[in-house]
Amino acid sequence: MELLKDRIRKDGKIKAGNILKVDSFLNHQMDTDLFTEIGKEFKRRFQDAEVTKILTIEASGIGIACIAAQSFRVPVVFAKKTQTKNIAGDVYTTKVQSYTHGRIYDIIVAKEFLGKGDKVLLIDDFLANGKALEGLIDLVEVSGAELAGAGIVIEKGFQAGGDALRKRGIRLESLAIVESMDEKTGSIVFRDEKAGV
Amino acid sequence: MELLKDRIRKDGKIKAGNILKVDSFLNHQMDTDLFTEIGKEFKRRFQDAEVTKILTIEASGIGIACIAAQSFRVPVVFAKKTQTKNIAGDVYTTKVQSYTHGRIYDIIVAKEFLGKGDKVLLIDDFLANGKALEGLIDLVEVSGAELAGAGIVIEKGFQAGGDALRKRGIRLESLAIVESMDEKTGSIVFRDEKAGV
Numbered sequence: 001m002e003l004l005k006d007r008i009r010k011d012g013k014i015k016a017g018n019i020l021k022v023d024s025f026l027n028h029q030m031d032t033d034l035f036t037e038i039g040k041e042f043k044r045r046f047q048d049a050e051v052t053k054i055l056t057i058e059a060s061g062i063g064i065a066c067i068a069a070q071s072f073r074v075p076v077v078f079a080k081k082t083q084t085k086n087i088a089g090d091v092y093t094t095k096v097q098s099y100t101h102g103r104i105y106d107i108i109v110a111k112e113f114l115g116k117g118d119k120v121l122l123i124d125d126f127l128a129n130g131k132a133l134e135g136l137i138d139l140v141e142v143s144g145a146e147l148a149g150a151g152i153v154i155e156k157g158f159q160a161g162g163d164a165l166r167k168r169g170i171r172l173e174s175l176a177i178v179e180s181m182d183e184k185t186g187s188i189v190f191r192d193e194k195a196g197v
Numbered sequence: 198m199e200l201l202k203d204r205i206r207k208d209g210k211i212k213a214g215n216i217l218k219v220d221s222f223l224n225h226q227m228d229t230d231l232f233t234e235i236g237k238e239f240k241r242r243f244q245d246a247e248v249t250k251i252l253t254i255e256a257s258g259i260g261i262a263c264i265a266a267q268s269f270r271v272p273v274v275f276a277k278k279t280q281t282k283n284i285a286g287d288v289y290t291t292k293v294q295s296y297t298h299g300r301i302y303d304i305i306v307a308k309e310f311l312g313k314g315d316k317v318l319l320i321d322d323f324l325a326n327g328k329a330l331e332g333l334i335d336l337v338e339v340s341g342a343e344l345a346g347a348g349i350v351i352e353k354g355f356q357a358g359g360d361a362l363r364k365r366g367i368r369l370e371s372l373a374i375v376e377s378m379d380e381k382t383g384s385i386v387f388r389d390e391k392a393g394v
Contacts, residue, residue, distance in 0.1 A: 024297065029310040030273045032266040058274065063263035069229040070264070113226040148348045161385035 001041050001174040005190055006153065007034060014181045018156070022187075026153065027060035027125050035067040038175060042123065042151040043071035043172045049148040051121040053077060055114065055140065057107060057132050064121040064153060072121070077114060079107040079136060092142050112141070118145035125172060127152040130161020137170070140180065147160050149173065158192045166174035198238050198372040202387055204231060205351065211378045215353070217385075222315065223350065224257035224322050232264040235372060239320065239348040240268035242370045246345040250274060250317040252337065254310065254329050261350060262320040269318070274311060277305040277332060281293060289339050293332035301308050308340070315342035324349040324371060327358020334367070351375065354388045 013021040025031040051072050056065035057079045063112040069076045082105065090107040098105060114120070122136045133150055140147045149171030155162045164171050177191035210218040217394045222228040248269050254276045266273045274376035279302065288305040295302060311317070319333045329345055337344045346368030354374040362369050374388035 010336065025272075028274065028277070029309055030263060030266070030275070032263050032273060033270070035263060036267065059259060059277070061274065062256060065276075066227060066229050066232060066260035066263055066269070068229070070233065073230070076229060077225065078227070078260075080225070080256070087243070110269075113221070135337055165228065177207040197391065 001038070003034070003115070004153065004176050007031075008176055008178075009148055014183045014186055014188070016179065016183060018158070020154070020156070020178060020181060022154065026160075028050055030063050032067060035064055036070075036151060038064060038070045042068045042173070044153065046149060049171075050119050051148050052117070052119045053114070053121070053145075054123050055079065055109070055120050055136055056123045057081070057136060060126075061124040064125055066143045068123055068151070069130045070165055074171065075113075077109060079109050079139060081105050081107055090140045094135050094138040094142070095147075097131045100109060107132075107139070109139050109143070114139065114143040114145055117146040118143070119148045120145050121191035122150040123152075124150070125153045127155040127161050127165075127172075130159075130165055133161065133165065151175075154178065198235070200231070200234055201284060201350065201373050202380040204228075204384055205373055205375075211380045211383055211385070213380060215355070215378065217351070217353070217375060219351065227260050229260070229264060232261055233267075235350060236265035236268045238372055239265045239370070240291055241319075243269075243318055243348065246318065246368075247316050247358060248315050250311070250315045250342075251320050252276065252306070252317050253320045254278070254333060257323075258321040259341060261322055265320055266346070270309075274306060276382040278302050278304055283361050289334050289336045291339070294328045304329075304336070305337050306340070308338060311340040311342055313341040315340070316345045317342050318327065318345045320349075321347070322350045324352040324358050324362075324369075325356045327356075327362055330358065330362065346370065348372075354389050 011024050054065050054076045062078050065076045090111045093108045120140050152174040152197050155174035155177045157179045179191045180189045208221050250271045251262050251266050259275050262273045276358045287308045290305045319335050349371040351373035354376045376385045377387045
């Protein structure tokens with residue numbers, strides 16, 4: 001998606017440790033005009049998938065998932081990272097290892113919002129080692145719902161997550177796949193869009 | 198907002214401890230058609246306020262804030278609940294006591310996304326004791342930005358937060374103010390909409 005790649009080139013900042021900061025428009029400050037275009041692009045790529053529900057994970061996936069849901073006209077469910085007293089006991093749960101925080105946490109979804117008959121599109125802002133997405137896939141599988149695929153805004157193609165999921169046969173659509181980044185020059189190389197599909 | 202009140206009456210569930218569960222359409226599963234109408238209503242109520250930025254707090258405020266931002270055509274920033282290594286050290290921070298989790302946590306916003314010249318509308322899904330909203334107001338004040346007001350989807354009018362903020366002179370627009378709830382009968386009484394403004 002050229003609009004997105006141009007924005008990453010313009011406003012993305014490369015930091016030590018292979019960190020791509022896009023918090024001026026994607027995951028801290030959020031440009032919802034861009035999100036609207038991202039939502040339409042996900043709809044274009046998954047228009048044949050008969051999606052009935054979008055599943056994401058708190059926190060930074062929620063905005064993109066909600067705006068994408070306007071194109072799909074389906075409900076969004078977000079997996080929560082800790083059990084709160086507002087969630088009844090009847091939940092699906094799995095464990096996820098966080099790349100950012102370096103710890104393991106539980107994610108949960110109430111059983112009443114995911115199950116047989118749902119065809120689920122996963123949406124998230126970032127895909128790196130793929131642990132969060134694997135956690136969401138676990139929740140879909142244990143619920144008896146069908147997985148339509150996963151839509152990712154930015155994939156770090158030099159980390160193993162995306163290609164591992166493709167090898168498992170997951171339909172994965174990443175709108176921008178970063179093949180390499182250079183902290184010194186600030187340059188970003190994207191994978192050929194067609195090769196990424 | 199009648200559409201919202203009707204939905205709360207239809208799908209809200211009253212639980213022990215004055216908990217109003219609206220997780221089938223607002224804060225776990227999310228109905229983005231409803232969010233679109235909520236966003237338009239916030240725009241209608243704050244159309245004179247010259248809002249330049251929307252500020253919310255993770256996680257359940259993000260979806261509503263992003264969709265409201267489509268009506269205002271301004272960026273959204275969400276305050277994060279813990280410091281991650283993706284956030285630079287240059288942040289505004291304050292402490293918030295959580296009603297739901299019963300603990301104190303830090304919220305942070307990167308300084309580059311909030312400051313003098315911004316006119317900020319706060320958006321959140323719930324207002325009960327008002328601690329989260331007070332935290333967001335602290336961040337706006339310390340940043341030098343101007344506070345336009347706060348837009349809340351559901352206010353628990355029988356808790357002190359909303360009226361305390363009104364007494365401080367904060368422009369607070371709650372789309373549904375629950376005056377009382379009865380766990381046994383399932384009935385909900387809303388404050389007269391005009392009285393809530």
